[in-house]
Amino acid sequence: MFSLRFLKIWVGGAILSVLLVCGVAAPLLAPRDPQAQTLEDRLRPPRWVETGLPAYLLGTDNLGRDMLSRIIYGSRISLMVGVATVLFAGLVGCALGAVAGYFGSTTDEVVSKISEIFLAFPFLLIAIAIMAFLGQGVGNLIMALMLSRWVQYCRVVRGEVLSLKERDFVTAAKALGGRDFYVLLRHVVPNTLASVTVIATFGMAIVIITEASLSFLGLGVPAHIPTWGSMLSEGRSYINRAPWLTIFPGMAIFVTVFGINLLGDGLRDIFDPKLRRQR
């Protein structure tokens, strides 16, 4: 029962839960205001290093801001952007994919052509392009990431719907007088949810890395909001003097993404019987 498969889900789920708790309860968990500057304590190393201060567990940055509090608050943006993007991109992609796959003909052709155009861009590039022209901002960031991710859901759902609509239970539902949209929503779409859950999980990991990359490049959220990517970017100038400014935010991104990927791996192992056979 407690095989490696479930271990992945447990560990991944635990890491994601920690992220959720940090994001939601940041004001309660963070020991200090993430923006509060104490200039006399700037560039203090973590507490366990000789010159570190007990008040700052993970040290301070170049403006004397508490690293731990900033990392905890940084999880909010990762979480918010991750969840919102996956949700919106999933909704748009699944809806378009389902309609294209189910109704076929012109609808399918139009949706396929549009997705082909989006597929022609590497997704980070779509996000960079949109952010370059629209400017920084959480809303813009979510939109940019959504526009770069919806197509993954659309393709997978379209493919699944194409095969599902030929199945007997769909024919039976139609024979009983079910209308197209009813059959699609009640019988076809629910059967695609397993794959969608797996893509959404991996998608969230990709979105979190992409958000961090964009913030690192200065194309993410405005500079005053602490994010892991922008912390890394700021800390880069102090890499030799204060490596903790880059080590901890990077660790936060890595552990989060690792946890989500682990969860995705575990879910895929369970949902994909073909893979299960390979183990």
Next chain:
Amino acid sequence: MNTLKRRIIGAIPVILGISFLIFLLMHIAPGDPVTLLLGDDATPADIERTRREWGLDRPLMVQYWDFLTRAVTGDFGRSLKFNEPVMKLVWERLPATLELAFASLLVAISIAVPLGVYSAIKHNSLLDHAGMSVALIGVSLPNFWLGIMLIYFLGGQLNLLPVAGRIEYGIEIKSVTGLYLLDSLLTGNLPAFWSASQHLLMPAVTLGSALAAIITRISRSSVLEVMRQDYVVTARAKGLSEKTVIWRHILRNALITIVTILGLQLGALLSGSVVTETVFSFPGIGDLLIQSISARDYKLTQVLILMFAVTYFVVNLLIDVLYSWIDPRIKF
């Protein structure tokens, strides 16, 4: 050959769509690019003149048509930041990005394919589990963080490798192809070759790491899939040596999936180069893109994004053609 022709013709509307989308982006951007570029001190007359110079006072479709007709002749206008023709800047920077992409691809393939194949052949062994764990870590590592950590440890602490640029300052290199490694070999300039290799190593590892992780996983699952096919059982049953079975029957068939994924991942490699080049101040197209964005040089940004997208699209088309060579059953 007909299918190939059809694919090329089918690519035209997609490329037009891409170019229109990028063109449109510049116009839906909040605020007037001219005002943004000229700043708050610009007089209305300055703004009006620049708008006319850029042709921004004309209807959108006319501007797009003008953009297209110029683009097919290779004229993309001048960069506002560098005050040079856009294409000149692109040609200057392109070799650096290509060199980096090739080097990362080499790093990724040389680590990932053997590891993935070996993991599959010895599957469920300790090495298999270790390989897969490393691959999972590789997929989860943000490459810009890995780059910064390499700079800190290998560049700063151990002082083993240079941390920025393409070649050591002061070393001259005669340009033949623009690819420093190749040029230095062609001209027999060994110090330049050594310096360029040193400068390329960390960026290539940074950019190639995520790709290596993905290819390892795909190689493993693809080989596992092929190993269960009837023709592999037949090959073993007729007494072929294990080496022949692996090389001729398993690897060749598993290669199709690996090549597909390589093609799909090339996009990640291209866009990853933007981040990696920024981390290592590597003077390629990606670095130029970020510079153009921060200078609000919309024209240059537009062309660079278009170039990335078209390159990605064309490479994927080429990968399709490559299939017919790997798998003779697929005919174009």
